Amino acid sequence: MSGLIDRLRTCVGAAHVRSEGDLAAWERDWSGRYQGKALAVVSPGSTQEAAEVVRACAQAGVSVVPQGGNTGMVGGGVPDASGTQVVVSTRRLDRVRAVDTANLTMTVEAGCILQAVQEQAQARGLLFPLSLAAEGSCTIGGNLATNAGGTQVLRYGNARELCLGLEVVTAQGEVWNGLSGLRKDNTGYDLRDLFIGSEGTLGLITAATLKLQPRPGAQLTAWAVLDSVAQAVALLDLARGELGPGLTSFELMSRSSIGLLAAHHPTRHPLPPEGPWSVLVEASGTGGEAALAECLERLFEQAMTRGLVRDVVLASSLAQSQALWQAREALPLAQASAGPALRHDIAVPISAIDGFLQETDAYLARTFEGVQIRCFGHLGDGNLHYNMQAPAGVDAHAYLARHQAAIHDAVWRRVTACGGSIAAEHGIGQKMVDPLHRFKSPVALGLMRAIKQGLDPRGLFNPGRVLGEVSS
Amino acid sequence: MSGLIDRLRTCVGAAHVRSEGDLAAWERDWSGRYQGKALAVVSPGSTQEAAEVVRACAQAGVSVVPQGGNTGMVGGGVPDASGTQVVVSTRRLDRVRAVDTANLTMTVEAGCILQAVQEQAQARGLLFPLSLAAEGSCTIGGNLATNAGGTQVLRYGNARELCLGLEVVTAQGEVWNGLSGLRKDNTGYDLRDLFIGSEGTLGLITAATLKLQPRPGAQLTAWAVLDSVAQAVALLDLARGELGPGLTSFELMSRSSIGLLAAHHPTRHPLPPEGPWSVLVEASGTGGEAALAECLERLFEQAMTRGLVRDVVLASSLAQSQALWQAREALPLAQASAGPALRHDIAVPISAIDGFLQETDAYLARTFEGVQIRCFGHLGDGNLHYNMQAPAGVDAHAYLARHQAAIHDAVWRRVTACGGSIAAEHGIGQKMVDPLHRFKSPVALGLMRAIKQGLDPRGLFNPGRVLGEVSS
Numbered sequence: 001m002s003g004l005i006d007r008l009r010t011c012v013g014a015a016h017v018r019s020e021g022d023l024a025a026w027e028r029d030w031s032g033r034y035q036g037k038a039l040a041v042v043s044p045g046s047t048q049e050a051a052e053v054v055r056a057c058a059q060a061g062v063s064v065v066p067q068g069g070n071t072g073m074v075g076g077g078v079p080d081a082s083g084t085q086v087v088v089s090t091r092r093l094d095r096v097r098a099v100d101t102a103n104l105t106m107t108v109e110a111g112c113i114l115q116a117v118q119e120q121a122q123a124r125g126l127l128f129p130l131s132l133a134a135e136g137s138c139t140i141g142g143n144l145a146t147n148a149g150g151t152q153v154l155r156y157g158n159a160r161e162l163c164l165g166l167e168v169v170t171a172q173g174e175v176w177n178g179l180s181g182l183r184k185d186n187t188g189y190d191l192r193d194l195f196i197g198s199e200g201t202l203g204l205i206t207a208a209t210l211k212l213q214p215r216p217g218a219q220l221t222a223w224a225v226l227d228s229v230a231q232a233v234a235l236l237d238l239a240r241g242e243l244g245p246g247l248t249s250f251e252l253m254s255r256s257s258i259g260l261l262a263a264h265h266p267t268r269h270p271l272p273p274e275g276p277w278s279v280l281v282e283a284s285g286t287g288g289e290a291a292l293a294e295c296l297e298r299l300f301e302q303a304m305t306r307g308l309v310r311d312v313v314l315a316s317s318l319a320q321s322q323a324l325w326q327a328r329e330a331l332p333l334a335q336a337s338a339g340p341a342l343r344h345d346i347a348v349p350i351s352a353i354d355g356f357l358q359e360t361d362a363y364l365a366r367t368f369e370g371v372q373i374r375c376f377g378h379l380g381d382g383n384l385h386y387n388m389q390a391p392a393g394v395d396a397h398a399y400l401a402r403h404q405a406a407i408h409d410a411v412w413r414r415v416t417a418c419g420g421s422i423a424a425e426h427g428i429g430q431k432m433v434d435p436l437h438r439f440k441s442p443v444a445l446g447l448m449r450a451i452k453q454g455l456d457p458r459g460l461f462n463p464g465r466v467l468g469e470v471s472s
Numbered sequence: 473m474s475g476l477i478d479r480l481r482t483c484v485g486a487a488h489v490r491s492e493g494d495l496a497a498w499e500r501d502w503s504g505r506y507q508g509k510a511l512a513v514v515s516p517g518s519t520q521e522a523a524e525v526v527r528a529c530a531q532a533g534v535s536v537v538p539q540g541g542n543t544g545m546v547g548g549g550v551p552d553a554s555g556t557q558v559v560v561s562t563r564r565l566d567r568v569r570a571v572d573t574a575n576l577t578m579t580v581e582a583g584c585i586l587q588a589v590q591e592q593a594q595a596r597g598l599l600f601p602l603s604l605a606a607e608g609s610c611t612i613g614g615n616l617a618t619n620a621g622g623t624q625v626l627r628y629g630n631a632r633e634l635c636l637g638l639e640v641v642t643a644q645g646e647v648w649n650g651l652s653g654l655r656k657d658n659t660g661y662d663l664r665d666l667f668i669g670s671e672g673t674l675g676l677i678t679a680a681t682l683k684l685q686p687r688p689g690a691q692l693t694a695w696a697v698l699d700s701v702a703q704a705v706a707l708l709d710l711a712r713g714e715l716g717p718g719l720t721s722f723e724l725m726s727r728s729s730i731g732l733l734a735a736h737h738p739t740r741h742p743l744p745p746e747g748p749w750s751v752l753v754e755a756s757g758t759g760g761e762a763a764l765a766e767c768l769e770r771l772f773e774q775a776m777t778r779g780l781v782r783d784v785v786l787a788s789s790l791a792q793s794q795a796l797w798q799a800r801e802a803l804p805l806a807q808a809s810a811g812p813a814l815r816h817d818i819a820v821p822i823s824a825i826d827g828f829l830q831e832t833d834a835y836l837a838r839t840f841e842g843v844q845i846r847c848f849g850h851l852g853d854g855n856l857h858y859n860m861q862a863p864a865g866v867d868a869h870a871y872l873a874r875h876q877a878a879i880h881d882a883v884w885r886r887v888t889a890c891g892g893s894i895a896a897e898h899g900i901g902q903k904m905v906d907p908l909h910r911f912k913s914p915v916a917l918g919l920m921r922a923i924k925q926g927l928d929p930r931g932l933f934n935p936g937r938v939l940g941e942v943s944s
Contacts, residue, residue: 100821100823101709101823102705102709102822102823103821103822103823103824103854104712104822105821146658147658147662149656149658153655153656154655157633158655158656160662161629161633170915170919172918174915174918175915176913176915176916176919177913177915178916180891180893181821181823181854181891182819182820182821182854182891182892182893182896183625183626183630183819183853183854183855184621184625184630184819184850184853184854184855184893184896184897185819185893185895185896186618186619186669186893186895186896186897186898186899186900187893187894187895187900187904187908187911187912188669188900188908188912188916188917188920188938188939189666189669189670189674189919189920189923189924189938190619190632190662190665190666190668190669190670191916191919191920193662193665193666194661194662194665194666194923196662197658197660197661197662198661198662202661214712214713214716216716233574237573237574240576240686241686241758242758243758244686244688244717244757244758245716245717245718246717246758285716286713286714286715286716286718286767287759287763287767291759291763295758295759347654347655347656347657348654349572349574349575349577349653349654350574350575350576351572351573351574351575351653352575378656381655381656382575382653382654382655382656383655383656419652419653419654420654421652421654421656421657421658421659422659423657423658423659424654424656424657424658425656425658426658427658428658428659428660432659436659436660439659440659440660441648441649443642443646443647443648443649444648444650444660444663445660446644446646447642447648447661447663447927448660448661448663450926450927451661451666451923451926451927452661453926454922454923454925454926454927455919455922455923455926466660466661467660
């Protein structure tokens with residue numbers, strides 16, 4: 001393998017090939033749950049260098065693990081334990097290649113940090129709406145490789161919907177220049193969407209042309225307290241009708257999740273009075289703040305009249321709005337501080353959410369007495385983080401280890417039964433490979449294998465991830 | 473082949489297998505430009521029957537040409553002249569399987585007529601926004617197989633963006649049930665978007681789950697007259713900022729196109745005064761008609777102040793609005809009545825449109841003296857129909873035949889040079905196979921071939937279309 005290391009040094013410069021010392025920053029995921037061992041970590045400085053690195057690895061029969069900001073939730077971006085894989089880090093590919101304000105597009109390299117992309121758009125009076133907790137350190141390449149979701153999907157879509165074109169190094173070591181600033185292009189198969197969400201198993205994304213949006217002139221936030229999920233679903237329906245595309249976020253939080261904030265993540269502003277369920281609504285519009293406030297007031301008047309809402313607070317300042325969002329965004333951290341959890345990143349049709357939660361909550365409460373269900377997420381997208389923590393006073397690690405298989409099974413079976421997804425926004429990576437094979441249809445898996453075999457017949461890219469097998 | 477015909481009769485019933493008599497309705501496209509000869513036309517009545525038909529054809533080594541409403545523009549849905557292909561018509565697959573208003577989704581079979589789908593949504597107070605000239609006879613399966621565009625793409629996206637899931641019969645004769653009502657699902661590769669836009673070459677779409685939208689409460693139309701395309705692009709920018717997602721259409725029409733209406737397609741209402749360029753703007757919103765009218769007036773006040781607009785008419789009634797739209801929609805028909813044309817269905821980045829038109833118009837005027845350029849289309853999407861008709865007084869057919877290659881080449885080379893698409897919304901079919909191979913990158917074509925080979929290794933589906941070769 002020293003021949004390969006030498007060749008990689010020649011490709012990208014010795015300073016950008018790490019094969020000794022502490023490589024934990026690339027070998028271990030941020031949660032510490034996934035730890036591998038890399039043959040080397042290589043950081044190409046250009047697309048051409050990236051293509052040379054891929055060709056060198058392919059010729060040496062060494063597999064390539066693409067990595068962006070290493071903020072994934074499912075272990076998809078770290079090497080396995082074999083010590084034989086090369087991590088290709090995109091972090092030096094961080095140039096903004098072009099901003100076209102008339103076309104509302106921006107072409108950036110894969111290693112650009114999401115927040116930097118947001119700021120570039122903002123500096124031009126525009127919006128790049130992808131927004132998620134890791135935005136300060138995740139890269140746009142990773143966002144696209146995993147089809148990231150976040151808090152603005154309801155209005156603007158997933159990462160997939162925010163991208164017009166890609167540049168990718170293929171398993172043949174060629175560069176596909178699919179950077180497109182076009183809204184319409186029917187010249188053949190949709191290669192872009194095939195690479196998006198393929199988690200680095202089909203190619204290495206090196207750049208992307210992103211769709212920008214006009215920046216809404218006004219934005220307002222409300223926090224409502226409700227008695228049931230059925231009421232939240234009815235409020236969502238009302239909000240869609242009243243606000244149309246002005247409804248940009250609709251987040252649901254259970255009392256059991258919010259209850260963790262006081263002990264583990266106190267907010268600067270007091271939260272509205274407690275209730276069984278809370279909803280964070282964000283509205284935006286071009287017509288000015290007063291018109292938007294009127295819309296929101298009309299919405300909640302109707303909601304009150306119909307008995308959907310127990311209490312509501314409209315944020316009266318930017319600071320208060322930010323405090324409400326901070327409370328929502330602190331929920332995963334507060335939960336982590338409260339101890340280990342079994343996590344489920346699920347989506348179900350919005351019409352099925354209430355029934356799903358009622359049945360699954362009841363089953364879990366009955367079968368695993370005292371188990372604590374933390375439920376929060378993007379109700380507007382049908383996407384919930386539905387996590388379980390151990391009953392108070394027991395050894396949490398032992399409890400969860402004992403019941404892990406049964407709890408996962410109970411949740412995923414019910415999700416599947418109502419036409420849902422067991423991996424809504426975090427992806428498959430390593431963590432979800434086995435469940436994917438249990439719950440995805442054999443026909444779909446067969447199509448996926450045929451595509452992998454067609455594009456990467458030797459299993460060069462990220463073997464063992466998503467499809468869970470090495471083809472070569 | 474009589475064994476196959478017998479087997480097909482057993483599959484779907486003898487009444488639904490046509491192998492004799494006049495099959496022109498399935499063998500010839502609506503324009504009459506593409507005429508083939510089918511071995512048989514088969515109309516399965518269910519997904520299971522469709523799968524049996526595909527298996528029977530696969531076993532007989534006979535290829536399958538999927539066909540919906542037969543309204544395509546590029547000959548992608550009619551058989552070749554060999555008399556050896558089976559046309560599988562989806563027209564009997566016309567059930568609405570489910571409407572879920574809380575989830576804003578509708579699951580329909582592939583043979584449903586687009587207009588029927590629109591009406592089903594409307595009957596529930598919702599909107600299915602795909603809208604195009606053939607909506608009275610095209611099918612949703614065909615819309616998805618070709619990733620249809622139309623007049624609402626600016627706000628709602630192409631057919632691709634309006635679909636959440638598909639049911640597809642694969643080349644193995646299996647049924648992939650990917651019908652999903654989910655906005656978020658990261659369980660593996662994006663099979664849906666691979667079948668969408670693949671023009672029946674990768675599988676047979678039998679059903680789809682479509683995204684519905686809240687119905688905007690108010691809708692207004694304006695017609696503006698401008699001096700230049702640069703002004704139209706500046707007006708578009710202003711309109712996006714002023715109306716945000718309330719801007720639903722932005723259509724551009726040249727004087728030379730509108731000039732054909734009087735002779736060939738007179739409108740009931742008088743059109744606004746003529747000018748070099750006209751723009752049709754549609755705005756919609758939830759805040760009521762008065763608020764929307766105020767927005768539009770503010771937009772055009774600014775446009776007047778900046779000298780972007782020569783004249784503008786806001787439609788004062790539904791009838792007037794419809795008359796303006798009828799004028800826009802009559803342009804292709806008026807052009808057809810005026811004689812034969814060389815058509816280009818192109819997209820370029822919006823920032824490049826003005827330069828592209830100035831340069832290409834000047835080149836064509838200089839090189840092909842008297843050639844008549846008819847330009848109209850969806851400026852908001854960067855998509856123009858850029859068509860040429862013969863000079864007045866010459867033999868149009870002979871003129872166009874003589875200059876066809878040179879004119880196509882001049883247009884497509886300039887489109888490609890500014891990062892555009894030579895097949896923006898109509899697709900490749902038969903018509904654009906050769907140009908695709910000239911102008912698409914070899915790397916992209918290689919990836920497409922690998923996908924076709926992986927999913928349909930024997931070249932069962934629609935051989936010769938898109939990729940232009942039979943793999944088997």
